[in-house]
Amino acid sequence: MAAKRQRLAQRRKASGYTQEQFADALKVDRTTVQRWEKGEVDPQPHQRPKMAKLLQLTSRELDELLTADVLPVTAGPSWIVPAQPANDDEMAAWELSRRVQASDVGDETLTRLERTFDELAMAYPVTPPADLLERVRQHSAYVVKLLDARKTLSEHRRLLVVGGWLSLFGATLHIDLKQEHAATASLQAAVTLARQAEHPEIEAWCFETDAWRVLTDGDYAKAIELSQAAQAIAPVGTSALIQATAQEGRARARLGHSTETYAAIERVQGMAAKLGIPDRPKEHHYQYDPAKALAYTATTLAWLGDAAAEPYAREVIARLSPSDDVSKWPRRVASANIDLALVLLADNRLDEACDSAQKAIMSGRVVPSNHWRALEVVNAVEARQLPEAPELREAYEGLKAIEA
Template sequence: MVSSVDPRFGVALREFREQRGLSLRSLGQRAHRSKSHLHELEAGLKAPTVDTACHLDRVLDVGGALARLVDAPIDHAAEAGELRARVAASDVSADVLDRIEQGVDDLASAYPTMTPADLLPLVRRHLSYVGRLLEGRVTLAQRRRLLVAGGWLAVLRATVHIDLRQRTAAVAHLRAARDLAEHAEHGEIQAWCLETRAWDVLTQGDYQGALDLSRQAQRVAPRGSSARIQATAQEARAWARIGDVGATRRALDRVERLTANLPAPERAEHHYRYDPAKAAAYAATTLAWAGDPGAEQVARAVLAELDPYGDGGARPRRSASARLDLGLALVAAGQPDEAVALGAQAVASGRVVPSNWWRAAELLAKVEQSGVPEAVTLRDVCTEFAPGRRPSADSASG
């Protein structure tokens, strides 16, 4: 006898299966049923026979619970009432959601100081937890908050994968972040996905691609958002690599206007909250790449601010990047000796990770082209600290 399709059967079957740690495939092997057949039963696409229910009862050892659901009549009034209750009911408390969002901010703030290898499992664990909650009973408002949290975590995870040069994983999680952001209708996360892609292709030498993605990010980003500012700064970097100094300067001018009245964020190290203090550092990097004569002065001021005592300062990652920027500017200004010293300090700090290593390599190439004998010193340090030879002490920033 075939019963009516009772959705409670599929829900119960899935719960019993997961409680025993079984996948659909492993349950199918034990019960001698196909994976697709079990999926249809759990999804309510196919009604179970009494024999099938009894067989699954025995395999899962649930004391006839599934067979009773097949025999039991469906109470449509009760089901309608349950549906109405689900609109207001949830297994996720406000406190849980608050802690998840706090965790997102904590991880985004830890990004500049933790190694990518140490940060990745934390992000992965938080993202997995959000995914499990999305599968449970949540209200529409709670679902959106979870989607937004998942979107931020997915784009952060992609960024960490980029730092580790794990591009296949990075692409997959950027796609996931984009999908979550689209479902949540969250324009800023969508913009950060584009900006992150722009940074990645820039480091691979696709400067036109970086320019196009940066402009797309600016169009998607909400007005006044950190994503729009960062994407504008990224555009300036792309122009610098292309070699258009005028366009570089114009893009930097736009960044300056966007940040003119921007207050410092509560957590300045938060990767997705633009800190106005970053503007000078981005300008130094961009001008150095563009070969602009003003790069040296800006880069010296940035390094003095970040590392006044020469010990790495409170933000050693930025200090290392500032040394590379100043070194590049000094080579262009005919001062390769000092550039060697600065480059060696930056590399030996352990703060130059795989995704940023090309900047150290570029400085080394410029120094060696200058013919200065001290270039061998920088080459030796780069060889010693090259990615894969020593553990990195920091993460890179897009």
């Protein structure tokens, strides 16, 4: 009777599969996997490509692994185990070490991918989402290709992590562009990669991003539920925890939950203060800083109808406006001008409100997922029959036409 294929079982375990999970992935019974590992039968030719992929081996390596542990049948009682030379154990250890370190990926490639993701996330405030999405697609496709390459376990996890970040960012861009089905698929991919990599912050960001999506659709109760789920997953002290708390506050503001809204604002400001002020703010979409707390406070208070939003909105504009050229503004400045317009309208400072709204719309930084915020101001101006209403409506319709 053939000896057990010990290396096949070891490789399966190292790849993170139980016998049952491995059988499910290959659409066979668990007993079939057991027979493979005992050396009683061989996998069928059509099963081997999938098996090699699951075990992260080439076809040749799989063939070697399947034959290496199978010993010829010898005469004598079945309970006699052939003695093996002591140096076999030493050589097996060397071979295991070599396999673990073998890689077709490499640290340089992974570092370049990680750096590229950071660059894309920092370009987010000033770059049209459609432009960024094309680059995200290209790099995500490269990650998929590398997942089939030979790599170390450490490199595999890093690849899952950067793939998770890219999928999450792709979902954010799809939401900005109101591409719902693609956004859902990208979020699901990001969650899967985050769980495989055991990276709770990415998973928390997925829930927070979905909370923003449903909030823009007007489902504020669902936004609160998703924000709280994100907070439950996010590690303490992470940007995901702060952002999810801010998202809950904004949803509660839309529902008029004043007590809970102010409590959320206080928690966000407390957590953001612990981060300190960076020497060179990077405007990284997934890295919180105190300046972001200002912007979210302005929006939350404006939605609650609290006049205290005005100084926060003005401070955001003063800090982040690089020039009078609105086309060079980061997206956060356009949002702050919309917040300011809402507050000024409520205070009957109509000329200033229209001017702020016009600047926000003309900046080109109001993405499709935020059109509804600009429309709220346009509708309010029209409801008051202000002379600026036709011009503001024309600018808004022009914005929609450009993004269509």
